[in-house]
Amino acid sequence: GGPAVRLESPEGGGGRRAGIAVPPTRRYRLRDGCWVLCALLVCFADGASDLWLAAHYYVRGQRWWFGLTLLFVLLPSLVVQLLSFRWFVYDFAISTKDSAASTKDSARGPRGCCRLCVWVLQGLIHLLQLGQVWRYLRALYLGLQSRWQAEHRRRHFYWRMMFESADISMLRLLETFLKSAPQLVLQLSIMVQQNSIDPLQGLSASASLVSLAWMIASYQKVLRDSREDKMPMSYKGAVVQILWHLFTIAARAIAFALFASVFQLYFGIFIVTHWCIMTFWIIQGETDFCMSKWEEIIYNMVVGIIYIFCWFNVKEGRSRYRMCIYYIITLSENAALTVLWFLYYDRKTTSDFDALILVCVVSSSFALGIFFMFIYYCLLHPNGPMFGPHATGCIFRQQPAPAPASPTDAVTSPPRSLPRTTGGERDGAPGERDSCVPVFQVRPCPAPAPAARAPRTEGPVIRIDLPRKKYPAWDAHFIDRRLRKTILALEYASPTTPRLQYRTAGAPQEVLEYETTV
Numbered sequence: 001g002g003p004a005v006r007l008e009s010p011e012g013g014g015g016r017r018a019g020i021a022v023p024p025t026r027r028y029r030l031r032d033g034c035w036v037l038c039a040l041l042v043c044f045a046d047g048a049s050d051l052w053l054a055a056h057y058y059v060r061g062q063r064w065w066f067g068l069t070l071l072f073v074l075l076p077s078l079v080v081q082l083l084s085f086r087w088f089v090y091d092f093a094i095s096t097k098d099s100a101a102s103t104k105d106s107a108r109g110p111r112g113c114c115r116l117c118v119w120v121l122q123g124l125i126h127l128l129q130l131g132q133v134w135r136y137l138r139a140l141y142l143g144l145q146s147r148w149q150a151e152h153r154r155r156h157f158y159w160r161m162m163f164e165s166a167d168i169s170m171l172r173l174l175e176t177f178l179k180s181a182p183q184l185v186l187q188l189s190i191m192v193q194q195n196s197i198d199p200l201q202g203l204s205a206s207a208s209l210v211s212l213a214w215m216i217a218s219y220q221k222v223l224r225d226s227r228e229d230k231m232p233m234s235y236k237g238a239v240v241q242i243l244w245h246l247f248t249i250a251a252r253a254i255a256f257a258l259f260a261s262v263f264q265l266y267f268g269i270f271i272v273t274h275w276c277i278m279t280f281w282i283i284q285g286e287t288d289f290c291m292s293k294w295e296e297i298i299y300n301m302v303v304g305i306i307y308i309f310c311w312f313n314v315k316e317g318r319s320r321y322r323m324c325i326y327y328i329i330t331l332s333e334n335a336a337l338t339v340l341w342f343l344y345y346d347r348k349t350t351s352d353f354d355a356l357i358l359v360c361v362v363s364s365s366f367a368l369g370i371f372f373m374f375i376y377y378c379l380l381h382p383n384g385p386m387f388g389p390h391a392t393g394c395i396f397r398q399q400p401a402p403a404p405a406s407p408t409d410a411v412t413s414p415p416r417s418l419p420r421t422t423g424g425e426r427d428g429a430p431g432e433r434d435s436c437v438p439v440f441q442v443r444p445c446p447a448p449a450p451a452a453r454a455p456r457t458e459g460p461v462i463r464i465d466l467p468r469k470k471y472p473a474w475d476a477h478f479i480d481r482r483l484r485k486t487i488l489a490l491e492y493a494s495p496t497t498p499r500l501q502y503r504t505a506g507a508p509q510e511v512l513e514y515e516t517t518v
Contacts, residue, residue: 085126
């Protein structure tokens with residue numbers, strides 16, 4: 001009797017569908033703050049252990065290992081800090097313009113000396129490579145403020161916290177795969193070549209591995225928590241995801257280290273070939289995350305680096321087949337690399353017994369990772385278990401049919417970003433994007449006779465002359481961040497939460513009612 005809604009998971013899950021999936025009311029809890037503190041601890045441990053190990057190599061006169069270890073620390077950190085500072089510059093410029101435009105009295109806006117102090121402070125923070133630490137502390141502060149404020153201000157601070165968490169998750173994910181992943185392979189290769197494990201080497205490799213697994217799970221959790229039309233991921237599910245990625249990445253890194261200890265040149269050729277194939281596969285999937293074609297290609301190339309080590313879903317829909325193909329390829333590669341090392345390793349430095357132990361570690365670690373992956377999808381997926389007597393693949397809940405309303409696509413939760421619009425879509429013709437049902441769109445019963453639309457008086461409405469994005473892309477920061485400030489400003493000034501009204505192909509006349517776009 002009621003409307004049907006399609007709801008898909010960013011982790012995949014085979015495009016499961018349900019009647020209505022109603023997420024619980026989001027509130028900031030103390031365990032959320034503990035999660036942020038643990039993430040900050042992982043970030044500190046990863047960076048500090050690498051720097052300590054680099055100093056250890058320098059003192060022992062191992063300048064080659066010192067240079068490589070320090071390079072994998074400083075270069076990714078510089079890239080991420082520059083990106084973080086660029087986002088700060090854009091956010092601060094928008095907030096300054098909004099403050100100046102929203103008040104007639106210039107004294108009420110931020111003064112020049114205050115703006116200068118903020119610029120100097122943020123420049124010093126990013127120069128000291130502490131941009132992510134600042135964002136973690138800011139997210140923690142905003143989350144605690146959402147607990148202490150009244151209901152209206154609670155939502156305001158909560159969404160500011162979610163926006164900050166989205167940024168730090170993207171930055172940390174980029175840093176871990178540019179820094180922690182190559183650092184892990186480097187230290188494991190050194191251990192295999194030296195046939196010994198220094199305590200600092202083990203500490204650095206362990207911190208890098210935990211950082212990789214943590215950030216993938218944390219990214220997926222924030223991805224779900226930041227959307228009110230998605231079921232949030234529990235901390236049990238996040239922990240199991242950490243174990244899933246921890247063991248699969250460990251098996252992958254050990255296989256890389258074993259092969260690289262014997263075939264250095266061929267290992268480089270293998271990595272470049274694998275990256276090219278994965279990047280081409282991602283591009284063939286026609287992802288749509290960025291605002292231009294070239295930005296999209298660069299994004300796909302970065303994701304190709306992630307695919308060297310682990311699975312990372314970049315397209316919503318039926319992902320189980322893509323994931324199975326990826327893990328079959330990964331299993332074959334791990335087996336081939338390990339077998340080649342076992343056939344040609346140096347018998348003078350490594351005994352046959354130790355070699356068999358390393359082969360068993362690679363195989364058992366990968367098997368454990370796949371086991372935890374099945375545990376997550378079968379028991380702890382936010383949309384419900386995939387198998388079992390009560391498995392539905394998602395949660396079915398029924399709601400009463402909504403009252404007749406305007407044929408607009410309106411939601412009450414801030415979106416992550418907006419899509420590109422083709423020329424045909426701007427002219428009112430449905431484009432390729434509108435040929436499928438959006439992520440959260442009600443398919444009503446046969447429409448009744450047209451009725452006069454009552455004027456909206458329930459609160460502010462942000463009308464957007466663009467179709468709604470099917471996947472939350474946090475990379476389209478220019479449009480996304482301008483919309484963030486508008487939402488937060490309206491929500492702070494209005495007693496009711498602003499609604500977002502998107503363009504829909506089924507109601508082109510709605511677009512003619514307004515001209516202003518985001």
